Amino acid sequence: MAVSALELRPRNAVALLDAALRLSSRSAGVWALTLPGGAAVVAAMLYLAESARMGWPLAVPSLLLTLAWFLRGVGQGAASHYVQALLLGTQGEPSAWASLRAALGRMPALFIAVTYLLGLNTLLVLVTGGLGYLLLSAHGVGYAAMMQGRGSPLNLYGVCSRLLGPARGTAVWVRALMGVQVLAFFNLHIALNFLLMLGRKLVGVDLTFAERFASLDNGQWLLFLAATTFALFEPVRAAVATLLLVDGRVRQEGLDLLASVQQLPARNVGRPLPSPGASRDAAVLAVALGLGLLAATPARAAEAAEPLAPSEARQRLTEVAAACEAATPEDAAELYAPLDALGPQEAVKLDRFVRRVERLAYDVEDCDEARAVLLRGLATLGATVDAQAKADARAAAARAKDILARPEFAQAAPKAEKETPEAPVPPESPGWWRRFIDWLGELLKKLFEPAREAPRQEPGTPLVTGASAANVLVVVLVTLTLAVLGVVLLRALNRRKPGEGDEGVQVSTVDASTLAGDAHHALSRPPEGWAHLADELAARGAYREAVRSLYLALLSRLHRDGAILYDETLSNWDYLHQFRGRAEWKAPFRELTRRFDFAWYGNEPVGVDGYRAFRTLTEPLLAAPPRPEVAGA
Known part of the structure; x- marks a missing residue:
């Protein structure tokens, strides 16, 4: 997945972030x-x-x-x-x-x-x-x-x-x-x-x-x-x-400009294929432009001094490398090898490159920068020459392929009986991640695949088959079953005991004597008993237990007032959902339920201030007089 040189170009922030998201x-x-x-x-x-x-x-x-x-x-x-x-x-x-x-x-x-x-x-x-x-x-x-x-x-x-x-x-x-x-x-x-x-x-x-x-x-x-x-x-x-x-x-290195130069089309006038001389000219032009980019100086129309020869440039670059300890003589011989491929037309660019390196090394006395410019320029020069050589090789291969495609070079097709099938190459087994992605894709495809169209009826086939009759029978049986269940449910809902009328919901209570031994049941004590127990626990410093006793007193009072139907199998929020009491009580009941859940089930610490706040919210609900209809019942 290496990036091609043709893709090297400066990008803005949006393009970079988009590329990072795609890559991730x-x-x-x-x-x-x-x-x-x-x-x-x-x-x-x-x-x-x-x-x-x-x-x-x-x-x-x-x-x-x-x-x-x-x-x-x-x-x-x-x-x-x-x-x-x-x-x-x-x-x-x-x-x-x-x-x-x-x-x-x-x-x-x-x-x-x-x-x-x-x-x-x-x-x-x-x-x-x-x-x-x-x-x-x-x-x-x-x-x-x-x-x-x-x-x-x-x-x-x-x-x-x-x-x-x-x-x-x-x-x-x-x-x-x-x-x-x-x-x-x-x-x-x-x-x-x-x-x-x-x-x-x-x-x-x-x-x-x-x-x-x-x-x-x-x-x-x-x-x-x-x-x-x-x-x-x-x-x-x-x-x-x-x-x-x-x-x-x-x-910094101008690689985007070098990539743009490599994309320039070669001039081809009146000839079907480029000649070797034209290929060499294109290679020399690409190398010269690469050296000009590495030198990073503006081009001038002509140079006042005589340009350096490749051998002299190589000698002077070797002296700079030795002075700045950029490379050993053995390494320098390999690095400067691409300079021998340059002609007299590119000597001007090479001269500017050598003078810039010498200026950094001798005049500015910045050996680090001179060494970096020298090594980077020589490496890019070698890469440019190699890239052009590969391009020439691809052009030569394409030309050879075109020549061999002519009719005079066509080969007779081999006989069918002598053909030996090649042994199939076993595919490389995918990794566990790819297998998981493929399995998930197939599963989602099956789940969201649209229903297949019914096959067209062929002439001569019966209109009613055994499978269609069975399907119709199942639909009829399911419909009859649902109708019977609906009738039974309506009769059960309409059946009323004598004397019920519209008197409202009857609250069934449990004898407190049977629940006196169950300390976790809200109806085992009256609301006043739970409130008195909460004050005793708060006096001993057990504020979490005191908050629980106050909440049980509230549940006992709401049950006796007909606002809820207390049941140990229900949660606190179920009581809030089925609340049928006074409208002004529902908001404080919700707040008290939230505070109790965080204090008792969420292990949130409760201090004296928290208990007093809980007691202040609970007091109006416990001290309010009962509803007349409940008191009369």
Whole structure:
């Protein structure tokens, strides 16, 4: 999946983010390298938040979050290496294990980068209020830069700025576009709530407490959504960082202009095929333009001095390389080999390239930059010559194929009886991920496949077959059964006992003497007894038990008032759904039910203030006089 030279061109922020999303969605290796670290960060953050809420010691949760963050840094480095191998590699599909081993080999540098980036981002957010985090975004490619080993991790921002070059402005816009995570945050909230609704409606599972937890007014749910969204965008961050570095290299080295030159059509006037001389001229032109791009200086109409010969240029470049320790004499002989292919027409460009390298080495005394320009230019020169040689070879092969396709070179077809079928090559067995995707696709296809059209009736076949008669009989039997059940149900609903009339719902009570030994039954005590027990428990400091006693007093009062029908098999929210009491009581009853569930079932700590607030909400419902019709009954 290596990127062709024809695709090397500067891209804007939208195109880079779109390419990163596409690459992340199509590559399982990026997910395999980033999801473990993202999941560890999510789990550690939830554990730390729960420990802070419950008042537990924070030493162990903080240590786990630190280790998870370092694990995330190693995963980001491995994913960046994997994406770079996927884009620029030439050995086929890269291996996630190889990228992980490469990240482990650079683990000290990655750990320093994790600490550096965390401190720098925290400082930018606190000092500039988040504005500096958006404007200073070159360090966003820190993990990818460390995997390339181009500089010291202690000067990470400078290394990232130098590698990005003109692409630093694009990095700012890419970071601004990463605000799309806010949309992913709300979409994740909507999707999870939709799944809970399906589970309650279709499967019939009681998910009331889960639906209450998955609410935007719950801080822990917001933290879970934020951490999960952050983890889901981890592959996109690794892909964007690597693409930004590739874009910066394209802009600095002019590889996009070189690719455009390679796309220029060869001039062909009056001849069906190019001659070898024309091919050599095109190759020389491409090499000359490549050297001109590497020199990165504006072309002039003529040079005042006599251009250098290739041998003299080779000697002077060797002296510069020796002075700057760029290469050994043995390596230099191999690197300067492409210079021998240049002709006198390209000597001017070669002369400018040599003078620029000498100026950097001798005048500016910047051996690092001179060495980098020299090695990069010679490497690009060799790649350009090789690419042109391959193009000439492909043209020669196409010409030979056209010649052999003429009738005089046609071969007689072999006899059929002597044909020996080739042994079929067994297909390569797909991986487990591909098998799972194929199985899931077939399953979805079967589920959503439209019904097949009925076969056309052939002439001479009977209109009524045994299968159609059986289907009609089944439909008739099912219809009759439903009709009988409907009649029975209507008779049962219309049957009334004498004296019932329209007096309303009769409340059946249970003798308190039979429930006196059951401390968990709300009807085992009168409302006043439960309220008195709650005050005693609160005086001893047992506020959670006191809240439970007040809630049982409320259930006992509502049952005696006819507002609910108490049953141990029902949940608290079932009582709220079947509430038939006074309209002004329903809102405080809902609030008391919510507070009781969080205090008793959610293990939320309850203090004296919480008990007093619960007692204040319960008091009007317990002290209100009973309804006249219930009192008369």
